[in-house]
Amino acid sequence: MHTQTDSLTPSVTDAGVLLTSAAGSLNWSTPIIIDTIDGHTVRTGYDTFDTDDNGELTATARVELGEGTTLHITDQLRSDGVGVLIHRIVRVERAGTTTGVRVGFEARTTVDGASDEDWEYFIPSTMYNRNDTDGDGREDYLGTYEQEHRDDKNGILAMLARHGSSGATFSVARLTLPQYDNGVTPEQLVARSFVQQTDIGSLGLAPHSGQTSLRGAYPFTEAHSFCLDTDGTGWGAFTPVAVGTLIDITYEVRVTNSEDLTTAIWDLVQHQRSRLETKRPDPGVSLEAAIEHRQLLTQLYYRKWTAEENAKEPAGYLVHFSPRVGKTAGSLLEFGFSGDQALLAYAQLRWSQRTGVRLYADRARSVLDFFVTHCQLDNGFCQGIFDPINDEFTYWFTGILMPFQYAENEEDVRRYVGEQIAGALMPIARELRGIEGNYLRTMCESIYPLILAYQADDQPNPAWLHAAEKFGNFLLNTQAEDGSWYRAYAPDGAGLTSPAAWFGASDKELKSGTIFPVPILVELHRITGDERYLDAARKAATFMTEQYVEPVDYIGGLNDTTHIKSVKGDAVGVMFLMRSLLKLYEATADRAHLDAAVKAAKVLCSWVYLWDVPFPEDTLLGRAGFRSTGWAGCDVIASGTYLDNEFLEFTGDLANIAAHAGDAALLDFAELVQYGMQMALSTPENDHGYVAPGIQCEGILTSYWLSRPDTTEFSGAVNKVKGDDNDTCNALTNGQAAYGLYDLLDSFGTADFAAIKADRFQ
Incomplete structure (x- = not known):
């Protein structure tokens, strides 16, 4: 796959400036758009043009605003053989009565015979293809393709x-x-338009009569956004007006030709990695020390109930708490997803082998023994959440919905999560309370580590393998003819389809569970030699490639949501699908599976931050010196506002794909993530104000997310502002971090990326 890049050249026409290459043309149609905080807008072109001997075009305009402010704009347009760089300088010659202005631009594509439906879009962490996996012809989240997003997202x-x-x-x-940012006050959040000293601008795009407009603004504007509320209310900032240089910024536009959307995305990601000169961050803690802090923290939260307390003697790691308090919220044992008990047990077993401490292994075995003895039905179906206090299984209230489980009534729910989230999720929560079942992700996240633990333990328990084989039969019995599985199942093995907002509104969404089972099937085939497992994995790979990889419609990784819909575009959906294709390739040597895995890996890299967002100094992240490079967005609803930790589990998978494909750039991204995502870990040297080393919040906020002022007892990822964490430590994070590191060690004998590169890419 390749992208054709031809020199893009600016030229002056009667209509202004046209940027032309062999691949196509871009009309620099409205180069100057000035908005004032008073509500006035000026859209204009240039007054003068001058081209020097090197072909650099200098275009200028002098704009008088009605209230007395005069701006002078100078744009220097220079082609460097790859794109056209636009160096924009805006000076205030005279200050009038307006207190704030915003200066932007709009450029429009020129493609013959194009219609609005012909276009595929990519906004990192926000829009992939057309964001229409429910198939209704409308963008699934903000409801419009006219989108502008803050730079820090x-x-x-x-x-x-x-x-x-x-x-x-x-x-x-x-x-x-961007070099600096100041916090947005509660009053400004309510006002939605305000004057602010900030270096955060915005980029955007929008369909326009069959063409697409590319946009930029400084400072930022978002006509439709979830930064403030679930209604998608727009907002924007204006820079203070004072005589002198107001704006000094460089943009780049490119026109290329790419054979598919994945190639186009990867080309742009790689191009920006070079332009931004991305370097691996130094989190101030070694990988070895980080894993020790994490594993010891997990040990602090081990709990086993006595026979007198509960005859089943349940055991697990109750890691679900605010990092500032450290007290476990509730007493649920969650297998898979945010509780991830089996993954923690596997990681603790490996930790026991590395340290020689038998206690860690004994405790890990007790957790897995409880699971296989009490949490699986005869048909292989696995329960997800056990309540030891009431000796019963509970359903669905996982991740951000966990407070719904704690709450005694709807007023309690509002107190925990606030009015917005309560209003968005209460109707679904009511319906889910009457449905028994479990997510396929959750079940797979219990069985896959169980199989790994069975193979790794020096005292392997046959009951663990028996449980895995029962689940393997469950998978064989529930797989559809097209190779797919549903997102969730009832205990009798029936796929769940209602409510559609939770389980999926289209076949593609309903069957997004297909991205999870393949690693289990591959391992079971390797252990048992049963060809049915590998046949099922191959059928699943065909479905995944056709439905998700080729159209760049990766969805379904997360079990929860903040609002709108549960099945959505998310980074972890790409991660699980990528792993599935990798594991099948390693089992079959079928190059088609590796090629599809590489495509998924390249899209996954587009979720990764290549630069360090500036944070207000008085925020948690600002005080901690947090750097965003190497972190990945969570899902397209939160956009790049909310970054979470799940990529830590998949660094080994990405490194292995890089090695198989001989693509060192993919290995570079694995390294960025492996080191960058240690940046939020509490250590003795930098505790972030947390109660112990080894704590890493579930996620952090690079921008604003449902930030309309509200009072919540459990905020999670909502009612947050830039520079916050989400005030939640879950078991998932440290289990994933341990797994990812052990996977690197198992695969390459080292977690030293320089050594891996020297060994595999010379």
């Missing part, structure tokens, strides 16, 4: 639009890294 500071049939690909990027 944009992990690569760029976005693109691709014309599907011709392959013409148009991108816009900011090359001047």
Whole structure:
């Protein structure tokens, strides 16, 4: 796969400036858009043009605003053989009565015969293809393709639009890294428009009469956004007006030709990694020390009930608490997803082998023994959440919905999560209370570590393998003819389809559970030699490649949501699918599976931040010196606002794909993530204000997320502002971090990326 790159050249026409290459043209149609906080807008072109001997075009305009402010704009347009760089300087010659202005631009594609439906879009962590996996012809989240997003939500500071049939690909990027930001006050959040000292701008795109407009603004504007509320209310900032230089910033536009959307995305990601000069961060803690802090923290939260307390003697790691308090919230044992008991047990077993401490292994075995003895039905179905206090299984209330389980009534729910989230999720929560079942992800996340533990333990328990084989039969019995599985199942093995907002509104969404079972099937085939497992895995791979990889419609990794819909575009959905294709390739040597895995890996890298977002100094992340490079967005609803830790589990998978494919750039991304995501770990040297070393919050906020002022007891990822964490430590994070490191060690004998590169890429 390749992207054709031709020199893009600016030229002056009667209509202004046209940027032309062999791949297509971009009309620099409205180069100057000025908005004032008073509500006035001026859209204009240039007054003068001058081209020097090197072909650099200097275009200027002098704009008088009605209230007395005069701005002078100078744009220097220079082609460097790859794109056109636009160096913009805005000066205030005279200050009038307006207190704040915003200066932007709009460029429009020129593709013959194009219609709005022909376009594929990419906004990192926000839009992949057309964000329409429910198939209703409408963008699934904000409900519009007119989207602008703050720079601190944009992990690569760029976005693109691709014309599907011709392959013409148009991108816009900011090359001047934002250097500072000040916090937005509660009053400003309510006002929605305000004057602010900030270096955060925005980029955007929008369909326009069959073409696509590329946009930029400084400071930021978002006409539709979940930064404030679930209604998608727009907002924006204006820079203070004072005589002198107001704006000094460089943008880049490119016109290329790419053979598919994945290629276009990867080309832009790689181009921006070079432009932004991305370097691996230093988190101030070694990987070895980080894993020790994490594993010891997990030990602090081990609990086994006595026979007098509960005859089943349940055991697990009750890691679900605010990092500032450390007290476990509730007493649920959650297998899979945010509780991830089996993964923690596997990691603790490996930790016991590394340290020689038998206690860690004994405790790990007790957790897995409880699971296989009491949490699986005869048909192989696995329960997800056990309540030891009431000796019963509970359903669905996982992740951000966990407070719904604690709450005694709806008033309690509002107290825990606030009015917005209670209002968005209460109707679904009521319906879910009457449904018994479990997510396929959750079941797979229990069985896969169980199989790994069975193979790793020097005292392997045959009951663990028996449980895995029962679940293997469950998978064989529930797989559809097209190779798919549903997202969730009832205990009798029936796929769950209602409510549609939770389990899926289309076949593609309902069957997004297909991304999880393949690693289990591959391991069971390896242990038992039963070809049925490998046949099922192959059928699943075909479905995944056709439904998710080729159209760039990766969905379904997360079990919860903040609002709108549960089945959505998310980074972890790409991760699980990528792993499935990798494991099948390693079992079959079928190059088609590796090629599809590489495609998924390249899209996954587009979720990763390539630069360090500036944080207000008085925030948690600002005080801690947090750096965002190497972190990945969570899902397309939160956009790049909310970064979480799940990629830590998949660094080994990405490194293995890089090695199999001979692609060192993919290995570089694995290294960025492996080191970057240690940045939020509490250590003795930098505790972030947490109660113990080894704590890493479930996620952090690079921007604003449902930030309309509200009072919540359990905020999670809502009612948060830039520079916050989500005030929640879950078992998932440290289990994933341990697994990812052990996977690197098992695969390469080292977690030293320089050594891996020297060994595999010379």
